[in-house]
Amino acid sequence: MRKVLTGNVAVAYGAMLADVQVVPAYPITPQTTIIEELATMQAEGLVDLDYIRVESEHSAMAACIGASMGGARAFTATCGQGLFLMHEMLHYATGARTPVVLANVNRAAAAPWTIWSDQTDSVSQRETGWIQLYCEGNQEVLDTTIMAFKIAETLRLPAMIVLDAFFLSHTSEPIDIPDRETVRDFLPPFDPGDLWLDPNNPRTFGGITMSDAYMEFRWQIQRDMEKAKGVITEVHEEFAKVFGRKYHQVEAYRAEDADVVMVVSGTVASTGRDAIDLLREKGHQVGMIKLKTLRPFPREEIIAVLKGKKKVAIIDRNFSPGATGIWAQEIRSALYELPEGDRPLIYGYIAGLGGRDISVKIIEGIYQKTVKDDRPDDVDMWIGVNYV
């Protein structure tokens, strides 16, 4: 079935097709239409879920963790301030090994108030142990929502679907909606194994640990995050087999013979492809990679694409004050292990904060600057800022 859906409604369809059982939710622009849609779907009997109209995002995540510990498939959605408020519970979900799935609509941070897009909210959760899956278009949003449950439940790690505010959340695109029974075959009901609050098997979860035990619990998270790279690839492949659409943690575009490779994520990937095509027409040896996963970070795949390139231009729609954009940090540290001759120069660019447009022209400009400058003039270069 094909329908014209916004990114937010695509998330709701994904959750519905995944037969989510418990949805604790709290409204925030621009996430709201996700949870409104789910409320409507529930009211119309399209999905048999327990909807908890919680009083905050903090409680939304706490209730998701509780529901997951009760053995149910739990889902919520938020953005910006809501995700910041959840931060403590994001760590908690990972530690409790609850495979909660959350859709985050990238919204920039206040103050000053803003509702427009950038990735500061999700990249700020980098250390929480959540799998983070960034999306470029609404089809990818729907498909990733379904896959996120499978990935999370396989690993017993929580997973976040990330989509740009407004560019996806409120923009409509024609979308292929997978058949419900096929999704059910692809994603069977959540099986909590023996890790749930089973009255017939009374156990205590999350009790105080001493320093002789805590580190092992953390190491298991790290071990499973490393495993996640393989699991995500397998789920992508299985999804492609069943539904005919293939996703990648690192998707290279015309990068093979490129001297300069641009690195983007989210909706900038679509604009980026247009920019690359235009530049190629003009004879430039330029390519691009689109990153889907921030965590686990696909180091090996990135190295495989970028090894031996002359220059890499990374566009970060986020930044860490006092340091650099987050994707740039990650890529710098991944590439450092390459021998000097194979190690490209890294040009970090900050662009599009608070929803400012990242147009084809801007991407072309970034490319031109990268080619022109023998070395980057700074550790990060801010694009289009009126310095006052």
Place this chain on the structure above:
Amino acid sequence: MYSLNQRFDNRDIPEDELLTSGNVACAGCGASLSMRLALKGLGKPTVLAVPACCWTIIPGAWPLSIMDVPFFHCAFETTAATISGIKAAYRKRGMDDICVVGWAGDGGTFDIGIQALSGTAERNDDVLYVCYDNEAYMNTGIQRSGATPIGSWTTTTPVKNPKSEQKKDIDAIMIAHKIPYLATATAAYPHDMIAKFKKARSIKGMRFIHLFAACPTGWRMPENLSIKVMRLAVLSNIFPLYEVENGETYRQTVIPDEIMPIDEYMHLQGRFRHLTDEDVKEFQKMVDKRFGHLREDFEKKN
């Protein structure tokens, strides 16, 4: 029927123990005894969620646990939201008979957890929330909470600057949510307490039980005084025992034979040692005033 030195016939207290010996509470801990009695009243199947508080420590460190019911350690301010989530999962999975219980301290209830608690109460989620009230943040070393009584010493309200605000009236706040059941109880009156837990189990919707739980460590008193001090709190109307259905039908369940002045209650505890006779008189007035309002409710609604 109720006086300070009376003895209870304990033969009718259920023998089943849903926790084993070997907990690591301080001697004389009212919170520890409270859990034992509460579980006797509740029976199985019961599932517990407990936030950061002394009860994080009491069941033992990983991998040991004294609990014979599933027990989830949740984040400090999330007890109510966590049990709402657990209950929703059971409902969806056809296990609606499980009694889902949140068990939090006064700090986790009166202060940091009140937002989530209010949400769960307002939605009338089908859970039992228990606050064991030892009138301070004990787990972190006896700091003031919204439940600490006026005049009390704590480590953040030292003797030269003791707590100057009255205890927050959490029961009135919960009653205002019109929840199906609210009760106050204390382990010093075990029959009354167990009956309330049994009753709570039989009711659907949001239930709230406020337990008065002596803490010899934080109250600066010998551990053999816990029961006596809990009884004195009831007999001097500092912590009256009652229940309220649907926010309107009040019933006092333990009516003292004779109402005692608060003096003995105060004098037994080091946390009040610095107070003058004048101070105690002032506090007596506050206790009388508050009980006066409650008595009107007991009489009016019966």
